[in-house]
Structure formats: C-alpha cells, structure tokens
Amino acid sequence: xxxxxxxxxxxxxxxxxxxxxxxxxxxxxxxxxxxxxxxxxxxxxxxxxxxxxxxxxxxxxxxxxxxxxxxxxxxxxxxxxxxxxxxxxxxxxxxxxxxxxxxxxxxxxxxxxxxxxxxxxxxxxxxxxxxxxxxxxxxxxxxxxxxxxxxxxxxxxxxxxxxxxxxxxxxxxxxxxxxxxxxxxxxxxxxxxxxxxxxxxxxxxxxxxxxxxxxxxxxxxxxxxxxxxxxxxxxxxxxxxxxxxxxxxxxxxxxxxxxxxxxxxxxxxxxxxxxxxxxxxxxxxxxxxxxxxxxxxxxxxxxxxxxxxxxxxxxxxxxxxxxxxxxxxxxxxxxxxxxxxxxxxxxxxxxxxxxxxxxxxxxxxxxxxxxxxxxxxxxxxxxxxxxxxxxxxxxxxxxxxxxxxxxxxxxxxxxxxxxxxxxxxxxxxxxxxxxxxxxxxxxxxxxxxxxxxxxxxxxxxxxxxxxxxxxxxxxxx
Numbered sequence: 138x139x140x141x142x143x144x145x146x147x148x149x150x151x152x153x154x155x156x157x158x159x160x161x162x163x164x165x166x167x168x169x170x171x172x173x174x175x176x177x178x179x180x181x182x183x184x185x186x187x188x189x190x191x192x193x194x195x196x197x198x199x200x201x202x203x204x205x206x207x208x209x210x211x212x213x214x215x216x217x218x219x220x221x222x223x224x225x226x227x228x229x230x231x232x233x234x235x236x237x238x239x240x241x242x243x244x245x246x247x248x249x250x251x252x253x254x255x256x257x258x259x260x261x262x263x264x265x266x267x268x269x270x271x272x273x274x275x276x277x278x279x280x281x282x283x284x285x286x287x288x289x290x291x292x293x294x295x296x297x298x299x300x301x302x303x304x305x306x307x308x309x310x311x312x313x314x315x316x317x318x319x320x321x322x323x324x325x326x327x328x329x330x331x332x333x334x335x336x337x338x339x340x341x342x343x344x345x346x347x348x349x350x351x352x353x354x355x356x357x358x359x360x361x362x363x364x365x366x367x368x369x370x371x372x373x374x375x376x377x378x379x380x381x382x383x384x385x386x387x388x389x390x391x392x393x394x395x396x397x398x399x400x401x402x403x404x405x406x407x408x409x410x411x412x413x414x415x416x417x418x419x420x421x422x423x424x425x426x427x428x429x430x431x432x433x434x435x436x437x438x439x440x441x442x443x444x445x446x447x448x449x450x451x452x453x454x455x456x457x458x459x460x461x462x463x464x465x466x467x468x469x470x471x472x473x474x475x476x477x478x479x480x481x482x483x484x485x486x487x488x489x490x491x492x493x494x495x496x497x498x499x500x501x502x503x504x505x506x507x508x509x510x511x512x513x514x515x516x517x518x519x520x521x522x523x524x525x526x527x528x529x530x531x532x533x534x535x536x537x538x539x540x541x542x543x544x545x546x547x548x549x550x551x552x553x554x555x556x557x558x559x560x561x562x563x564x565x566x567x568x569x570x571x572x573x574x575x576x577x578x579x580x581x582x583x584x585x586x587x588x589x590x591x592x593x594x595x596x597x598x599x600x601x602x603x604x605x606x607x608x609x610x611x612x613x614x
Contacts (some may be wrong), residue, residue: 142205142383147546162370164197167185170384171384171385172379172383172385173385173388173569174304174377174385174386174387174388175387175388175389176301176305176389179300179301179303179304179377180297180300180301182300182302182377182378182379183296183299183376183377183378184293184296186245186377186378186379187292187296187376187378188378189292189295189296190289190296192288192292192560193285193288193289194289195601196285196288196289197282197285197289199284199285200278200281200282200285201282202281202282202335203278203282204275204278204281206277206278207274207275207277207278207279208278209276210264210270210271210274210275210483210551211264211271212569213261213262213263214261214262214263214264214419214560215259215260215261216259216260216262217257217258217259217260218257218258218260218444218446219255219257219258220254220256220257220258220448220484220568221251221253221254221255221256222253222254222255223251223253223254224251224252224253224254224498244416245488246306252451253450253451254449254450254451255448255449255527256446256447256448256449257444257446257447258444258446259444259445259446260442260443260444261442261443261444262440262441262442263440263441263442264438264439264440265439265440266436266437266438266439267436267437267438267439267442268429268432268433268434268435268436268475269429269430269432269433269436270430270433270436270438272491273426273429273430273433274430276426277426277427278524280419280422280423280426283419284416284419284423285534287412287415287416287419288412288416289540290412290415291412291413291416294411294412294583294586294588296376297587297588298579298582298583299376300377301579301588302376302576302579303369303372303373303375303376303377303390304373304387304573305391305575305576305579306369306372306373306389306521307366307387308368308369308374308390308572308575309366309369309391309568309569309571310366310368310370311574312391312568312571313362313366313565313568313573314362314363314366315357315564316561316564316565316568316604317358317359317361317362317363317561318359319357319560319561319564320355320358320359320557320561321352321355321359321559323355323536323560323561324348324351324352324354324355324557325355325357326351327348327351327352327540327554327557328345328348328349328351328352330348330540330543330544331345331347331348331550332345333343334342334544339406339546340550344550345522347554348550350507351554351557359516370385371416373385377459382408387511390393391568391571391572391575393522393526393571393574394578395519396515396578396581397518398512398515398581400508400509400512403508403511403512403581403584403585404504404505404508404579406500406585406586406587407508407584407585407586408504409586410585410586410587411504411584411585411586412586413500414500414501414504414586417460417493417496417497418497420496420497421490421493421494421497422611423493424489424492424493424494424544425489425490427486427489428483428486428487428489428490428545430486431479431482431483431485431486432479432483434472434475434479434482435479435483436473437470437471437478438468438469438470439468439469440468441465441466441467441468442464442465442466442468443463443464443465443466444463444464445461445462445463445464446461446463447458447460447461494500499554505585508584508585511577511580511581511583511584512581513571514577514580515574515577515578515580516580517573517577518570518573518574518576518577519574521570521571521573521574522567522571522574524570525549525563525566525567525569526567527572528563528567529560529563529567531563532556532559532560532562532563532564533560535556535559535560536553536556536557536559536560538556539552539553539555539556540556567570580600
C-alpha cells in the first residue's frame with residue numbers, strides 16, 4: 138500500500154512540474170485511418186491524381202490559347218505606331234581659305250543644319266481573302282484542341298487500366314502470401330507428426346530431418362511472397378499517386394464473375410469510343426487541312442488598311458504645327474512564281490494525307506485483332522477458373538488421404554510431401570486463374586474503349602496537394 142502511495146505521489150509531482158514549466162499535456166496520437174479502396178475507387182483516384190492526367194489537362198488549356206490565337210487571323214488588328222527622325226544636312230567639311238579642300242592645318246568643319254520630324258498614327262489592318270487560309274487556320278486550331286481532348290482520353294484509358302492492373306497485382310500477391318502460409322502450415326504439421334511418430338518408434342531420424350528441410354523451404358518461400366507483396370503495394374501506390382507509406386485497405390477480392398460479350402458489338406464500340414481510333418481520324422482531318430493551307434499559298438491575298446494620325450517637323454528655330462491626316466488603302470498580292478515551292482508543298486501534304494488514310498484503315502484492323510485476342514483470353518480464363526477450382530478440391534482430399542495413410546504406416550513420407558506440394562501448387566494455379574480472369578475482364582474494357590471513359594472534367598485549379606506548374610511556388614520576401 139505504501140509503495141502504491143509513493144508511486145501516485147511521484148506521478149503527481151511530475152505532472153505538476155510539467156505544468157509549472159509550461160509544457161502542454163499532449164493527447165495520444167490517433168492512428169491514421171487507412172484509405173479504403175475498391176477497384177472502381179482506385180480507378181477514380183488514378184484519374185484524379187495521375188501525373189499524366191494533370192499534364193494532359195494543361196495541354197488542353199494550352200490548345201484553348203491556340204484556338205484564340207488562330208481566330209485572330211479573321212479579326213482586324215489595331216496598332217499605335219510612332220516615328221521619329223533627325224536629319225542633318227549641309228557640307229560636312231567646308232573649303233579652306235586657299236581654295237583647297239585640305240590645308241596644312243587640316244580640314245575646316247563648316248556649320249551644319251538639323252531638322253527633327255516626328256509622327257504618330259493609329260493603324261487598322263484586316264486580311265479579307267487568301268484562299269482558304271482563314272477558315273483552315275481556325276479549323277486547324279479547333280482540331281488541335283479536340284486532339285488534346287482525345288489525348289486526354291487516351292491518358293485516362295492508360296491511367297485507369299494501370300490502376301486496375303496494379304490493384305489486381307496486389308490481390309494476387311496477397312493470395313500468393315496466403316498460399317505460402319498454407320504451405321508452411323502443412324510443412325510444420327508434417328514436421329510435428331514426424332517427431333511424434335519417431336518418439337513412438339514409427340519414424341526414423343531421417344524422416345524428421347526431411348520434414349524440417351521442407352519446413353525451412355516453405356518458410357523461405359513465404360518470405361519471398363511477402364517481399365513481392367510489398368513491392369506490388371508500392372507499385373499500386375505509385376500508380377494512384379499516393380505516398381509510398383500511405384495506409385491502404387483493399388475492399389475487393391479476386392473472385393470469378395461470368396460476363397457475356399459479343400465480338401461484333403465490342404468492335405463497333407471500340408471503333409466509336411477508343412482514343413487511338415479518334416486520333417487516327419483526326420490525323421486524316423489534319424492532313425486535309427494542311428493540303429488546303431498549302432493550296433492557299435498559291436491564291437492571291439486581299440487586305441485593307443486604314444490609319445489616322447499626324448506629324449510635325451522642327452527646323453532650326455522654325456517649328457511647324459502638328460498636321461492631322463488619314464489614309465485608306467487596299468492591298469492585293471498575287472504570287473506569280475515561287476520556284477515551285479508551293480506546288481512541292483501540295484505534293485508533300487497530299488502524300489501525308491494518303492498515309493494518314495492508310496493508317497486509319499490499319500488502326501481499324503488492329504482494333505479487330507485486339508478485340509479478338511481479348512475475347513479469346515476471356516474465354517480461356519473462364520475455363521481455367523472452373524478447372525482449377527475443381528483441382529483445389531481434389532488436391533485437398535488427396536493430401537488428407539496421404540497424411541492419414543502415412544500416420545497409419547501404409548504410405549511413405551514422400552507421398553505426404555508430394556501431396557502437400559500438389560495442394561500448394563493447386564492453390565497457386567487457382568489464384569493465378571482468378572487473376573488472369575480479372576485482367577481479361579479489364580482488358581475487355583480497355584480494348585472496347587470503356588476504360589477511363591468517365592474521366593473527370595478539366596479542373597480550374599491543380600488537384601489538391603499538387604502545384605499547377607513544374608516549379609513549386611516560392612514564398613515572397
């Protein structure tokens with residue numbers, strides 16, 4: 138009782154000393170809640186935080202400026218122009234008294250005169266016609282912005298598929314850890330059985346040592362599986378733009394879910410939705426615009442200009458008043474001969490147009506191939522899942538039977554080892570089949586253009602915690 142009272146007194150004294158010293162009593166730190174993620178949530182997070190998505194949003198914003206700049210071709214320009222000139226006139230050197238230009242004392246400079254002239258004008262210029270230059274320039278800028286949006290879709294497709302791949306990679310790594318734990322449990326159980334049978338005179342020391350070696354191998358395999366899981370989790374955090382030490386809890390598991398797909402409907406959907414197909418179409422349209430721009434170089438251009446202003450001149454002691462005037466003019470420029478430069482560019486851009494059309498057709502064939510391979514992979518994964526599930530049940534029964542026979546002395550220790558290894562391998566194959574099926578479903582979504590199609594709208598500011606530029610803003614002085 139006395140010891141308890143002394144301990145309480147010491148604690149109270151320490152608390153009083155801390156209060157007198159002005160040290161606040163800090164509450165215990167709360168544990169950080171893990172981020173709970175499903176596959177869909179991981180995909181959304183990747184679309185929001187991916188580095189490539191942020192860069193693609195800035196590309197779209199840059200194309201907004203390009204469209205604005207291209208529209209300026211069709212609008213008049215207004216400028217304020219100023220001019221100042223100082224002129225000196227008269228002989229730089231005068232005649233010498235002897236009538237010679239040079240005398241013994243050198244040339245004699247004469248008196249020179251100067252005059253200053255200055256002018257200020259407000260000038261308006263407008264291009265009226267140069268073939269299809271104006272509409273083609275505006276169309277090209279708009280197409281560039283649409284191409285930036287399609288590239289954003291392509292980046293979102295890649296980010297979403299990468300998120301799913303890394304998510305499923307963590308799930309399969311966890312399954313491999315569970316399989317390794319089961320293998321270690323089986324090996325430990327067999328080692329204990331071997332020791333018990335040796336004590337009963339029914340097993341040899343060699344069998345006990347063999348069981349110990351198998352247990353050590355299973356322990357090493359478990360350590361490797363845990364290391365692979367740690368690497369997979371770090372890769373998933375990087376794909377989701379999370380801190381590598383951020384706690385994450387995955388809510389989904391590797392499970393089999395049957396889906397029915399139609400190859401023709403997938404091809405039609407991919408042709409309509411995939412970003413690479415859209416980009417191929419836009420490449421054809423861009424090539425057509427470049428051909429039109431090349432032909433516009435051979436067309437005459439017509440422009441108008443107008444100015445209003447005035448100027449004044451100062452000469453010695455005389456200074457004129459500021460005179461106002463205005464001008465209006467029309468300018469016509471017609472190319473006559475440019476060394477076949479424009480014609481050569483038309484041939485060049487026409488060849489690029491033919492190539493873009495050929496690549497569009499090739500992209501359509503690639504889409505069909507991608508869809509066919511994805512459908513076959515999904516069908517194969519379905520069969521693997523069904524067969525491996527039955528194999529796990531059979532391997533479990535075989536292991537229990539081999540263990541019971543060995544304990545009864547009707548089977549060899551090697552039979553138990555083989556049955557345990559077969560059970561672990563069956564579980565690994567089943568987990569691999571579930572992973573392959575999940576990836577096959579994700580690949581169906583990717584090749585059909587569904588993956589990443591719900592990309593977030595362009596943010597007005599950078600995502601939380603991200604700087605809008607490549608250089609972090611520095612604090613002011």
